Amino acid sequence: MLTLKNITKTYKDKKVFQNAKFEVEPGEIVLLTGKSGIGKSTLLDIISGIKKYDSGTYYYQGIEIFPQNDEKMSAFRNQAIGYILQDFALIEDYTVMENILLPTLYNNKMDKKMAEKKARELASRFDLIGLFGKKVKKLSGGQKQRVAIIRSLILDPQIILADEPTTNLDSENFEFIxxxxxxxxxxxxxxxxxxxxxRIHEIADVVYQVENYKLVKDV
Ligand SMILES: Nc1ncnc2c1ncn2[C@@H]1O[C@H](COP(=O)(O)OP(=O)(O)OP(=O)(O)O)[C@@H](O)[C@H]1O
Ligand SMILES: [Mg+2]
Structure with a gap:
């Protein structure tokens, strides 16, 4: 179980969350919806530890996560989280394979051979194997999106965060995702x-909205 309690987050003078609560169980697909600027990406950044919050507590599997400690947080992120960012955050001058393998460079869970094998398997499932040696800057938006998705899955993380993962996908790739x-x-x-x-609502177990700086379940 992942739990955020009493999370408050402010950017300089802009309040985003105040004493917000958020809970997810393993095996659940949770959606964050609501209009632009309401704090969806901010919440994913908080869960991934990319952004710090002002106050509150964050637990995963009953253990408190310390996002205020950069070193521990990076280790937790690398080990437990796969994050598909809204802007993909791929390295444009690296090839598809190099981008997919990035998380494995900071992790000793997989040796190089195993990582490359897994990368090839995922790339072929995602119909990207022909582009494996191509630089990311030469790809289309939908191809980049699929590379970002594969990279988030390479270490088989327990928590997958996806920020607008279907924006650039055609209907065939949408169904596949x-x-x-x-x-x-x-x-x-x-x-x-x-x-x-x-279209994603169909597979969701819970849908959250942001209202008055709180996360509320949309029923
Ligand atoms: N680094 C930052 N500094 C200051 N304000 C920020 C920063 N990042 C986000 N904000 C503000 O915080 C609010 C929440 O932003 P966030 O990106 O989380 O929204 P969102 O729900 O993901 O929006 P969208 O649907 O457009 O992606 C917005 O008002 C935004 O302008
Ligand atoms: Mg966003």
Whole structure:
């Protein structure tokens, strides 16, 4: 279980969350919805530890996570979290393979051979194997999105955060990503998706909105 309690987050003079509560169980797909600027990406950044919050507590599997400690947080992020960022955060001058392998460079869970094998398997499932040696800057938006998704899965993380993961996908790739999310759910992962895409509601267990700086379940 992942739990945020009494989280307050302010950017200089802009309040985003105040004493917000958020809970997800393994095997749940949770959506964050609501209009632009409401704090969806901020919440994913807080869960991933990329952004610090002002006050509150963050627990994962009953253990308090210390996002205020950069070193511990980076280790936790690398080990437990796969994050598909809204802007992909790929390295444009690196090849598809180099981008996919990035998380494995900071982790000793997999040796180089195993990592490359897994990368190839995922790339072929995602129909990207032909682009494996191509620089990311030469790819289309939808191809980049799929590279970002593969990179988030390479270390088999327990928590998958996805920020608008379907924006650039055609309907065939959209259906494929829905299958991937369902598989992650079946293997008891935590999946948190920020989205405006109503088509994703079909696979969601819980939908959250932001109201008055709190996260509320949309029923
Ligand atoms: N680094 C920052 N410094 C100051 N304000 C910020 C920063 N990042 C985000 N904000 C503000 O915080 C609010 C929440 O932003 P956030 O990116 O989390 O929204 P969002 O719900 O993801 O929006 P979108 O649907 O457009 O992606 C917005 O008002 C935004 O302007
Ligand atoms: Mg956003």
């Amino acid at each position: 829905m299958e991937i999310f369902k598989e992650l759910k079946e293997s008891r992962k935590i999946v948190i998706i920020a989205t405006h895409d109503y």
